[in-house]
Amino acid sequence: MPLICVCSPKGGVGKTTLAANLTYALARSGSKVLAIDFDMQNALRLHFGVPLSDERGYVAKSAESYDWGQDVLTAGGNIFVLPYGDVSEEQRLTFEHNLATDEHFLARGLGSLLNYPGLVIVADFPPGPSAALKAITPFADMHLVTLLADTASMSLLPHIENQRLTGGELNHNHGHFFVINQSDTRRQISRDVTAFLEERLGEQLLGIIHRDESVCEANASQKSIFDFSPSSAAAFDIEIIARKIVAKLGINVGDGTVHNVSRKSGL
Template sequence: MNKCEVIAIANQKGGVGKTTTTVNLGYSLAEEGKRVLLVDCDPQANLTMSFGVDYPDELPITLYNLIGTVIEDKDLPPKGEYILTFNSLDILPSSIELAAAELSLVNAMSREATLKAILDPLRSYYDFILIDCMPSLGMLTINALAACDRVLIPANPQYLSAKGLELLLDTISKVKRKGLNSHIELDGILITMFVERTNLNKDILAWIEENFGSLVRIYETKIPVSVKVGEAVLNSQSVQEFDPKGKVSAAYKNFAKEYIDGNS
């Protein structure tokens, strides 16, 4: 039987590599023959735009419309009407309109379970559904945490704050405690934008291990910093398509293996 894993890629801190990780972990998993859906749960729509959709607000159906449909208790459209396909990856797009969903969700009946109602029927089509969260712990992120099986936290070691991470871990346990998602599991921290040859980063890593190692797994694989990441985005490609032999591609590929092995 097909078992789909829904993974929320979350960190309320901005610019830590959530979207880059969603795209490149997704790409690696697809390369391994997995059926993958990427969900853009951020009104900034960076994920959607990174596939070359320059004007997401011109798309006929985005996550915003689907959330509205669930809130109004209407039937969801067939998946072919809103899912975009780029080579081996399927995308559920978003647009700036999604910002308004934060507010409409607050007053909705099953306000935390709206995204779950959209994603659960899609589980049978995929091996992995990766949710690219926005940099906040608002209603959309709570919806992602309620809809997922596991949470992966990308973090830039230079800017990792103990308080910020505690807040995120607290939110995850609150989602569990409140019964919004009783089976949610914390995968761990993926270190991104890692500069290997600085003592500063080594010290920070030691600090992370010391402070969080007992609370949360820190993945062996670290994603190095590279200008290729930005260049790939400008080219509407994953780093792995844009620079297949580069160090970031290799790291995301290794990480996908470590990730699958760790969860099987």
């Protein structure tokens, strides 16, 4: 059960889009993949064709002791999504309080999913420190930190290096890595920042995604970049990143077959 956490010290970096397209890329290799949304914006579901009017999610019921896997939605093929859901402010605060104060809360909710054989989980988090990111870190196999090729993202590197996202080491298993998003070869500042980050991050830099208008168009169509524009630069870049993740985590590439699974898990 590899668990990949997609996070960032900064908002607006394309983190959710990356999490969604990584889910598609890993599923294309034959893995059964679940995308989990820990961000109250509840936007991850939109990348998988879930209607804007669909308010289902696990957070509203999470105060109860139940298996969150019951709220997993099928997104076609090998892909599944667990939406955050439409919640009140009181429900959100209760959820975050439970995450911060009950060390077994997350394990109870995700129990069947964390133990499901062969399932790859991609989790999307709100920008900056969060109770969810801190709570899930002991279970995570890899953290993938998303940055833009701009000076604002570059200035936040110390937030990662000084352990400000979780108050401790970001990953205890395979480590944490970086992705530079929207690197624009047409702009000098973008080229300079990309070059600086390449030198600064070294082997921790998992990949660079070049600026590609196809990504925005794919998002608007609620499609993956692979379905919308398979020959685009972004599709190529994300595919390479997915292959590196597979290699680093030792994920067994399947044959693309979707097998019957327990109703209890929702998969």
